Amino acid sequence: MSKRVAILTSGGDAPGMNACIRAVIIACQKANYTLIGYKHGYNGLLQQEYISLSLDSTHNLIQQGGTILHSARCEEFKTREGVFKAAKNLDKAEIDTLIVIGGDGSFRGAETLGEEWDGQILGIPGTIDNDIGGTDATIGYFTAIDTAMSSIDKVRDTADAFERIFLVEVMGRNAGFLALNAALSAAADYVVVPEFFESPDVEVTKIVSQIKAQRALKGPVSFIVVVAENVWPNGLNGLTEALQHHHINDVRPVTLGHVQRGGSPVAQDRLLATTLGEFAVSLVGSDITNIMVGEVNQRPVTVPLPKTWENAKPLNVARVDAMLTLMNERYNNV
Template sequence: MSTDIVNVKTIGVLTSGGDSPGMNAAIRAVVRASAQNDVSVYGIKHGYYGLINDEFIKMDTHSVSNIIQRGGTILKSARSDEFYTESGRKKAAENLEKYGIDALIVIGGDGTFTGANKLSKEHNINVVGIPATIDNDIIGTDETIGYDSALNTALDAIDKIRDTADAHERMFLVEVMGRDTGFIALETSIASGAELALLPEELTNIKEVKRQLHEMLKQQRRSSLVVVAEGDETGGAVKLAEKIKDDFAQYDMRVCILGHIQRGGSPTARDRVLASRLGAAAVKVLKEGHSEVMVGVVNNALKITPLRVAISKKKEIDHRLIDLAKVLR
């Protein structure tokens, strides 16, 4: 983590990995904070693919007007197998030099940060990461950009499913995103009053799942909701339904997979503010001479975390919330 004073006059900014609501708010903050500091900005379209293939566009304050409320990313995102190679990263570095870019701000998750860290170490490029992923699995920040929006989108959908589950006395298995972490599944299950939540962080005992559901049905709870993270070891909601359907053949069981609906839509106020804070902070820490770091917010205060630490492990879920979910069933 370098802290040598760097005369940053031109910044590049890109979004990479899965899109998340609030990325546009972060881009806007980077561009406008840079303008306040007399720093030029190039937007790089299609993430690392565009970095290698010279998709650079000059940006100014007008470029980011009327985007703070939009989901997705105006800079787009794409995969780049070439960036995984040393020759690909060399091309990327040459393009940054071609445009006179002194530093690079990358908006994304751990895969994005891993690439940025390699680029910085191999070619001595100043980089700062802004955590944006609906999974909320990056350490060094209480929340990542997009998490709150995805959470509220999932909750809105589950509330609607609850209405029809109650009307028809059905059991619904609702699958939410979370391949490696269960943050969305856990918090939506608590907020929606779901009867059960299955998470990647906990071993799923099918016998225990059946026992709990039978117990609920004995209590005349004819409708029930089970929230399943896609990364749960059962294999998601469809596989879970296959494993328990014979025991509940007399009940109307349905599976609903929310999927990519959780990525889209207008970001919440909380995500817009978080993204704005982190975008401005990224410019600030670059001007102060920091590199190979990620900016985050912990206990409402800005925090800098080395990229090597941010990518070293996944954020742990709050087990107190798991205990609460069990109490409130």
């Protein structure tokens, strides 16, 4: 019997969401499933705002950033009444399987929905923050690294021209994956991530010490500090003031902001999105539900939704070691 599948994108957008939607459309078409797309995340589910998705929707879709279904936060869905309404709407639309592309908040909402709705729920990790447990990477993460790296490269040009210190804030919510990998790939001089942040006093002492050590060896040269968002009290302004308190005044803060969410997805995100989309559809109609599909060691896996947020996802140890070694080498072995 043909299945009716619904898909939505929720929370922050991420490059590669469209590539994933494309893969789901094609896989559903091949399996003879009817597919609809709810618009504006869980808002569309509450308002029964959906569109039919067919092969006509896939033209030139894999390379587009953003999401053709649009995305949004949904306060109503956080209430018990909202969850009841969503479950009722899914039944009215005769949906057998709901696929949710999103991050931590989207998955928590899907888990709550699963307590009230008897249908199948499958999550696909789509967030530039890469803070979802149970998968090596999330859709959009690789593109965001490239975007941040490119921006830091440009900042380096003007930093070198004026021999200034630049503070570059990148996204990541409460995780340092994007900051660490952008800093490492752009050869930044220092990185501040929540996983290893002790206190403002300890951290600013380290930064000041390394700035002074480098300038003692090479004179007034540029210095790039990459900072993960939500780490430093009062953000980059707080760090700028802390450095000025130590008589380091040639400081310029730069917040990359939402530019990191945009752009055409790089190959790694297109491949991950396509793989996870196809794998999710292969599970439609099975007894597996309330899970996320992810990828570990280049193999698709299923993970119970609560396992995706119960434990903080650790940073790659090898990348951390590389960053620490290169930061120290910059000052000790010039």
